[in-house]
Amino acid sequence: MDQSFAITPSVTWVGKIDHELTHFHGEELSTHRGSSYNAYLVRGEKTVLIDTVWRPYAYQFVENLESVIDLKEIDYIISLHSEIDHSGSLPALLEKIPGTPVYCSQNGAKMLKAHYHQDWNFHPVKTGDTLDIGGGKTFTFVEARMLHWPDNMMAFLSGDNILFSTDVFGQHFATEFMYNDQVNQDALYYEAEKYYANIVAPFSKMAAMKLKEVKAMNLPLSMICPSHGVIWRDNPGQIVEAYEKWSSYYHHNKITIVYDTMWQSTRKMAEAIAAGIKQADSEVEVVVRSASKHDKNDIVTDVFNSKAVLFGSPTVIRSPLSPIVAVLDLINAMDIKDKKAATFGSYGWSGEAAKVMAEHLEKAGFEIVQDGIRTMWVPDEDALEQCRAFGEEFAKKVK
Ligand SMILES: Cc1cc2nc3c(=O)[nH]c(=O)nc-3n(C[C@H](O)[C@H](O)[C@H](O)COP(=O)(O)O)c2cc1C
Ligand SMILES: [Fe+2]
Ligand SMILES: [Fe+2]
Structure with missing residues (x-):
């Protein structure tokens, strides 16, 4: 028995908490607090597995899953995202239960094929398609293209309203706590915002549109279960509101x-x-960072939430x-501007x-206010x- 956690009587978390992860996407993104790869088992009359975990933990994942359920009882797999941190254990799992239908977006099917070169039993779905698993539970799929890959998709589970x-x-954010209300709020929001600034920010326009679309669906949300970090159960709307803020011109x-x-x-x-800034404006927060000594992703996060x-x-x-x-290249790539x-x-x-440097900044969409x-x-x-x-002078100009 390794790791599983009942979230509701019908939903069990079966992911992997990775305390030792220090970098993600190769060495590109620092993860000072580790991470988790969240996978969920959902039981109605049918049983569904949502996502898997990163490839190095594939064996542990499958073994763990076997301690929770007889794998043959899994009727469907939903793959919300083909990136290897979530799909990496699919080959090991599907070797044991070949032919199990894999629900994913159209792009997801193409991308899973391009990753694993296997002819799995794909069931591509699009926004609005549903999967009824009985027991009063139905999944409704919502494509989330370019948030942050072309294949990302969300799934709403009616009945449990997740x-x-x-x-x-x-x-x-690796923590043995499962829920947003159990962890240090500053740490949680720092990691959520760093994630946004370093992964989602280039797609802010798409994020804003998708948030509108999801809000218009008026889903009765009892929980939001993302694929990394804690589950938002206490006022799950708060992270939707944070994304609304972050996806439009945002600064402290x-x-x-x-x-x-x-x-x-x-x-x-x-x-x-x-x-000089402090002298001119005692209210403004001034953060001083060395580009070579401080972490570049933390610097990007600082720039993301600064006014200047x-x-x-x-x-x-x-x-x-x-x-x-x-750092200038990263800011430009993340489309941090204005x-x-x-x-x-x-x-x-x-x-x-x-x-x-001024030319770089101007090209990235910053306004140079003085020579x-x-x-x-x-x-x-x-x-x-x-x-x-x-x-x-600078402090006065940007006040
Ligand atoms: C390897 C090297 C290359 C340099 N190239 C230039 C240059 O192309 N143009 C220039 O104005 N100064 C150049 N400098 C001089 C530095 O800009 C100068 O030493 C500066 O005061 C260093 O500032 P720092 O103490 O913040 O490092 C160079 C210095 C070094 C060590
Ligand atoms: Fe991803
Ligand atoms: Fe991910």
């Missing part, structure tokens, strides 16, 4: 300063600018330092970095005073 929401509303009263440095001059400039940003880098062979370029910005940096002779400030070599007291004044 929305199985796939990656949407998920968090990379916060300015994030992102810099990198070789010999500390640009760091000194960053600190002087931060002091400052980027600083020395010039190195006519360019900003590579960790800064990486924020005020300015740049700064130390230099020795040609000093292009401030201009190059970048540059200091030649190591800043003296005068130069630092100019940086403080630069910070003050």
Whole structure:
């Protein structure tokens, strides 16, 4: 017996809590709090398995499932998303119960075939299609294309009134608690927002449309079960509202300063600018991040919820330092925009970095509100005073 948890008399969680996961999508996304791959067993007159877990845990998953149910009793599999963190145990499972119908979106069928190259018994469905499993329980499928892959799909279970929401509303958050009301709220919301900023944000337009569509369905929601992290049972509408906020122009009263440095001059400039901002506006939250020392996904999250940003880098062979370029690229890729910005940096002779960063930011859709400030070599007291004044001016402009 490994891991299972009864959520309702008819729904059992049969996923995997991955406490040791530190990165997801290769090394691309940090997961400081681990993650979980949520799979659910739903029993009406028929029995349904929703999703599986990441491939390294396939053997454990199948063994665990066998301790909960005779696999032959599984009538249908619903695959909400073909990504390997959720589909990775399908080959091991379907080897044991070949021919079991796999319900998925049309894109899901294509993508599962392209991942596993097997001719499973696919039953492609589209928005509005239903699967009646008896006992007063029916699944209604809602496609969630590009949230965040072309195949994502949600399934609403009437009877229990649960929305199985796939990656949407998920968090990379490993906890032995199952529900949103049991965990530290700051940690939960940080992980949910980081997930949004680093995975869902490029598809915010689609997210906003899908939220409208789901709201218009007036589903009586008792729970939202995402495919990562905790289940939203206490006021499940709260995460829908959070997504509504995050998917439209969103910010706190916060300015994030992102810099990198070789010999500390640009760091000194960053600190002087931060002091200037504080002097001009005692209310605004100022966050200072080193692009090389702090985690890039946390930085993206800071930028995502800031009203304004400052980027600083020395010039190195006519360019900003590579960790800064990486963060700028990530922000552009995540389609984070519509924020005020300015740049700064130390230099020795040609000093292009401030201009190059401003160009990156403008291209990404940020508004440059003042010319970048540059200091030649190591800043003296005068130069630092100019940086403080630069910070003050910036704070006033973005207030
Ligand atoms: C490898 C290297 C390449 C550099 N290339 C340039 C350059 O192309 N243009 C320029 O203006 N300064 C260049 N510099 C000078 C730095 O911008 C200068 O040392 C600056 O003060 C460093 O700021 P920091 O203390 O924040 O690292 C270069 C420095 C190094 C070490
Ligand atoms: Fe995914
Ligand atoms: Fe996922």
